[in-house]
Ligand SMILES: Nc1ncnc2c1ncn2[C@@H]1O[C@H](COP(=O)(O)OP(=O)(O)OP(=O)(O)O)[C@@H](O)[C@H]1O
């Protein structure tokens with residue numbers, strides 16, 4: 001089942017000079033997919049995830065989510081879509097600084113007027129070994145704990161699409177492995193997972209690999225992987 005599809009997407013940033021990290025980006029994500037987006041720093045990987053996360057407007061091309069044209073959605077419809085169906089692990093761990101970890105998760109849960117589910121929050125804190133850190137503010141957590149907190153928040157709505165931007169950063173090997181296993185598990189329950197990574201070892205765990213070059217996406221083949 002197709003979850004979302006980018007076709008010939010162009011994204012320009014105009015800051016004095018125009019930068020176009022996406023020129024002709026095409027990608028389909030199906031249920032069960034675990035796809036990587038690879039490529040050097042500054043090439044446009046995070047930009048791609050922001051477009052897919054409906055957080056960034058693009059200049060040309062089409063983006064559909066479950067067959068619906070995202071460009072035709074109102075801000076409220078996009079907000080509902082993000083709250084209900086998209087889980088984001090941002091590259092910079094952007095928890096709300098004035099809320100404790102537990103409050104951050106409850107806040108994410110209540111977006112869109114939903115009820116808090118304390119058991120689900122506890123379950124996720126437990127999964128990422130953060131139960132004893134629930135009352136800590138983000139600045140009181142270590143970098144790795146904040147990264148794990150992002151993973152917990154990302155799963156709060158059992159998302160259909162997971163956008164994970166360098167999700168193994170700040171983590172030791174054991175936790176990085178757990179995060180990759182979590183992403184695999186989510187894909188096997190039917191989510192689509194898109195992971196940006198610079199780490200070939202973790203990239204090889206995905207079932208499809210792509211790289212971004214000159215604003216377009218290409219499959220990683222044995223030949224390109226060796227470069
Ligand atoms: N809001 C913005 N305004 C202007 N330019 C931006 C903006 N966001 C990103 N850029 C530029 O777009 C390009 C792509 O940035 P992006 O963050 O998507 O790269 P990336 O591939 O994720 O890099 P990294 O691996 O370092 O995270 C960069 O040259 C960056 O400076």
Ligand SMILES: [Mg+2]
Nearest residue numbers: 045046091165
């Ligand atoms: Mg990035």
